[in-house]
Amino acid sequence: MISMNGFSQEPPEIIEAELAATRKVLESHYYVLGGQVTEFESEWANYCGIEHAVGVANGLDALEIILRSVGIGPGDQVITTPMTAVATVLAILRSGATPVLADIDPATGLLDPESVQRCVTDQTRALILVHVYGQVRNMADWVTLSDSLGIALIEDCAQSHGAREGDTSCGSFGVAGAFSFYPTKNLGAIGDAGAIITKNADIAEQARMLRNYGQTNRYEHKVVGMNSRLDELQAALLTVRLGYLDSFTQRRQEIAARYLVEISNPCVRLLATPLNASEHVYHLFVVTTDYREQLQEHLRVAGVETLIHYPISADHQEALAGIATDPQGLPHAHKHAKTCLSLPCQPQLTDSEVAAVIAAVNSFVPQGS
Numbered sequence: 102m103i104s105m106n107g108f109s110q111e112p113p114e115i116i117e118a119e120l121a122a123t124r125k126v127l128e129s130h131y132y133v134l135g136g137q138v139t140e141f142e143s144e145w146a147n148y149c150g151i152e153h154a155v156g157v158a159n160g161l162d163a164l165e166i167i168l169r170s171v172g173i174g175p176g177d178q179v180i181t182t183p184m185t186a187v188a189t190v191l192a193i194l195r196s197g198a199t200p201v202l203a204d205i206d207p208a209t210g211l212l213d214p215e216s217v218q219r220c221v222t223d224q225t226r227a228l229i230l231v232h233v234y235g236q237v238r239n240m241a242d243w244v245t246l247s248d249s250l251g252i253a254l255i256e257d258c259a260q261s262h263g264a265r266e267g268d269t270s271c272g273s274f275g276v277a278g279a280f281s282f283y284p285t286k287n288l289g290a291i292g293d294a295g296a297i298i299t300k301n302a303d304i305a306e307q308a309r310m311l312r313n314y315g316q317t318n319r320y321e322h323k324v325v326g327m328n329s330r331l332d333e334l335q336a337a338l339l340t341v342r343l344g345y346l347d348s349f350t351q352r353r354q355e356i357a358a359r360y361l362v363e364i365s366n367p368c369v370r371l372l373a374t375p376l377n378a379s380e381h382v383y384h385l386f387v388v389t390t391d392y393r394e395q396l397q398e399h400l401r402v403a404g405v406e407t408l409i410h411y412p413i414s415a416d417h418q419e420a421l422a423g424i425a426t427d428p429q430g431l432p433h434a435h436k437h438a439k440t441c442l443s444l445p446c447q448p449q450l451t452d453s454e455v456a457a458v459i460a461a462v463n464s465f466v467p468q469g470s
């Protein structure tokens with residue numbers, strides 16, 4: 102099977118480096134928020150070209166901590182997208198604020214600025230932009246829009262590690278960026294992990310407090326915090342894996358470039374291509390089709406695994422029943438949820454596997470149409 106994740110095909114030298122890093126942590130006898138965490142935070146901040154990185158337990162917590170660090174809570178509204186991992190919406194709810202869902206641009210899957218504007222009320226305090234599938238686009242426009250509305254721009258970078266527009270890395274356009282290092286992300290730990298990046302020293306300080314019980318000095322608690330500490334083992338493993346991120350990203354972009362040129366089935370639509378290669382790190386390569394079930398089955402028979410990101414728009418989740426949306430509804434998100442399909446685009450794919458995916462997609466003919 103040509104699979105969506107290539108852990109078992111990673112070069113053996115990575116495992117060797119991970120084992121060495123693991124041994125170092127075990128022999129240090131220091132396990133949580135220590136030197137390895139500090140080192141990874143500084144490497145991650147450096148990689149993103151920003152002043153502060155704060156390691157936390159996962160991406161959901163990173164978003165909740167950012168919201169709380171900028172003072173968002175009960176009575177406030179936060180606009181975001183329905184076409185995201187549900188964690189984005191859960192973070193807003195956990196901060197005590199009220200999520201409001203805007204519609205997407207069907208050409209990219211990213212938020213539609215006009216729909217966002219229809220969602221604004223006097224209670225709107227922030228916008229969480231999700232760089233879904235790995236693409237970062239039109240950031241100057243989003244900064245201008247959020248500045249003119251007087252709301253905080255927060256970036257959910259869980260799918261876009263290293264994506265840049267111009268010289269600026271995602272996560273540094275707004276007040277702060279949230280990363281997940283869940284194993285399947287472009288930079289993944291060997292378990293759960295996450296980080297916040299920001300140029301704002303106050304937000305970084307608040308985040309450091311909130312992740313560790315709201316503690317300033319030992320046993321002194323200034324705010325009601327949480328336990329979202331990053332452990333030494335994950336931090337050490339992330340530092341090792343960060344050394345491979347650029348080459349893995351390049352491979353994802355190479356595979357995507359072939360798909361964009363060579364997929365030529367009229368029943369399969371490609372999303373808009375990025376203006377510059379660096380704007381898309383292809384966490385996922387997503388196509389849309391009116392024959393999704395048939396195409397997915399055709400690919401399965403041809404030995405190609407696919408997944409759907411996401412089959413259920415957030416407003417249709419049972420857990421989120423009654424959630425507020427654009428007053429004109431979310432027709433593009435609903436259609437996307439019914440038609441999108443993610444093809445394998447992970448860095449361990451061989452050239453012949455990429456060719457096999459392309460051949461399988463191009464040989465698809467819908468039945469009964």
Ligand SMILES: *Cc1c(COP(=O)(O)O)cnc(C)c1O
Pocket residue numbers: 159160161162185186188189231233257259260281282283293294295
């Ligand atoms: C994975 C993901 C998250 C959540 O990250 P976790 O580490 O699983 O909590 C949030 N937003 C998006 C867009 C994601 O893809």
